[in-house]
Amino acid sequence: MTSNCSLEAVDHLMRYLELAIYIPIFLFGLILNAAALLVFCVFLRKWTESTIYMTSLALMDMLLLFPLPFKMYATNYLWPAYLQPLCSVLESLYFVGIYGSIYTIMCISVDRWVAICHPFKAKQLRSPKVALGTCIGVWVLVLAAVSWTTSRFRETKQTDFHCFHRFAEEGWSPPIIICLLVFGFLGPTLVVVYCSARTIWALWQSGQHSPQSRACVKIIFSSLSAFLLPFTPSHLGILLQFLVRQGMIQDCGSKTRISLFIQTAMCLSNITCCLDALCYYFIAHEVRSPKHTFRISMVSQRRGKDLTSSDT
Incomplete structure (x- = not known):
């Protein structure tokens, strides 16, 4: 048993490591997302x-960046009890930015899959109004889910506290963590990977190597990277920390390594604000290209295949 396991060394290290990670992310993320908007x-x-x-994604990234200065301050200083409502709002904005970005990237992957793999249905399923309605739906869904969840992160206490740190035990309850991992990460991940793989396969099957097709492949890989690289380690860390909270991992050395891993992974997950800039670049390049050129060529090719199959 290691009930007296101390994590003070990890907390001391993270005071400096968080600053080294957050300051560049905040500066570059703010510049890149403001330029994108x-x-x-x-x-x-x-x-x-x-x-x-992409505009909705940039707004999500800005929402994620806004609490970072407060998060950096909270690492080194205690907050008085009367600021707990402000802390809850900042924590909510932070998690809305994270999971709003996850679901927005998922919607981008689905939209791309429909456009490339189902060009005939795309005329009925895709439109600026549908995209706007989808983005509004994502905002409403994530705001409602995060507000309900973060309200359980803290107990009402009349003592000073560390904002963004040391959540209440109820915040680590199995229903909350399971829903977070399944619906917040695993489900969207399966959708993004499936849509990306099917879209790349369709592009490869088409046998086209036009600039438009290469741009589509770059968009797919940049979106996939912006999704998997920041969010996979952080959610793995959440799973490991959940096992610690449930008493399944009791070794002090393991607890120390998991604490360092989850805090570092959560810090690095904010780099999604900068990685999304890759998507912005390729999308802007695509918008400047001739309208629907690649989609028209895909439709023509599929129509030719359908005619050949009917003749046969």
Whole structure:
């Protein structure tokens, strides 16, 4: 038994490591996302499905960046008890930015899959109005889910506390963590990977190597990277920390390594704000290209295959 296991060394290290990670992410993320919003909303002025999704994603990233200065301050200083409502709002905004980004990237993958793999149905299923309605739905869903969940993160106490740290035991209850891992990460991950794989396969089957097809492949890989690289380690860390909280992992050395891993992974997960800039670049390039050029070529090719099959 290691009930007296101390994690003070990890907490001391993270005070400096968080600053080294958060400051560059905050500065570069703020510049890149502000530039993306400026490009999509002012310079392009072309509201396609892609630009609507990417604008929503940039807003999610800005929402994720906003609490970071408070998070850096909370690492080194205790907050008085009367600031607990403000802390809850900041924590909610932070998690809305994370899981809003996850679901928005999932919607982008589905939209791309429909456009490339089902070009005939895309005319009925895809439109700027549908994209806008989907983004609004994601915002409402994530806001409702996160607000309900974060309300259980803290107990009402009249003592000073560390915001963004040391959540209440109820916040680590099995129903909350299982729903978080399944619906917050695992489900969207399966959708993103499936849609990305099917879309890449369709592009490979088409046998086309036009600039539009190469741009689509770059968009797919950049979206997949922006999804898997930041969020996979952080949710693995949440799972491991959940096992610690449930008493399934009791070794002090393992607890120390898991504590360091989850805190570092959660810090690095914010790099999604910068990785999304890859998606912004390729989307902006796609919007400037001739409208529907690649989709028209895909439709023509599939129509030719259908005619050949009917003749046979």
